Amino acid sequence: MAQFNHHTRDPLADFSKRVITIRGVPKFVYVAGQGPAVIVMSEMPGISPYVARFARWVRDAGLTVYMPSLFGQDGILPGHGKAMITLVRSCISREFRAFSSNASSPATQWLRELAVVAHKECGGLGVGAIGMCFTGNFALSMMLEKSVVAPVMSQPSLPMHNPAGLAIAPDELAAVKARMEADDLTVLAYRFEGDSFCRAERFAAYAEALGDRFIGKVLPDSAAKPDAPLKTPHSVVTLHLIDEVGQPTIKARDEMLEFFSARLIGTQ
DSSP states (O other): OOOOOTTOBOOOTTSEEEEEEETTEEEEEEEEESSSEEEEEOOTTOSOHHHHHHHHHHHHTTOEEEEEOOSSOTTBOOOHHHHHHHHHHHHHSTTOOTTOTTOOOTHHHHHHHHHHHHHHHHOSSOEEEEEEGGGTTHHHHGGGSTTEEEEEEESOOOSTTOTTOOSSOHHHHHHHHHHHHHHTOOEEEEEETTOSSSOHHHHHHHHHHHGGGEEEEEEOGGGSOTTOSSOSSOOTTTTTOOOSTTOHHHHHHHHHHHHHHHHHTOOO
16 A cells, blocks of 8 residues: 655656647647546646556556646655645646636646547547546547547645636537437546535536536545645545545545446446
């Protein structure tokens, strides 16, 4: 059972570090595995050892991970001060609309085209996507790309100032819902009951917008790892996951992996 802190450095040596340029914008993308593709978008403040651990679980489930570096320093869990600097920089970046309700972050356009690249390279029935925290809602916006068929939102936390806000433009939300109805797709979403960053109002708003296409699951706060660096229960499959058989967070992880396999490979 891996233990991480801000001194832990993951060299990510078992990933191929690629530069993928889309719309003239190059980004590092860490790629590993075989089989259909899943795009793993890290939570704030970046690709920590916890995020990389989850990516390896996806890889080991018989899938290819594409993990783009969107912010922060890859492979570390920075101390609180550096994490806050990354958060502030991301909030004012033109790529992200951290405080805008009913508006999609421009970064989702790049990510949708990454899905096109990944599907072309890996094949399968489509592409999976998981966003966490700051990127949580991105997986839903990515469904505007037809190859994305298995979206997961883990503690979607934008917009930061409005607990009931949805970080997606109304026309895009309508298009996503229409596609979900036409193609019989669903989105999985997870949060902790007492999460102050992703509150019950947000899940209620998604349920109102998407109906039974939105499958929201709420874990009790007691399921969160008590000695995690972030004291508020928040990160379902990373910081607050308890890596022990029978734990609710492990069940959530396994549900995500089964969802990806069922949609991308066709296994049940």
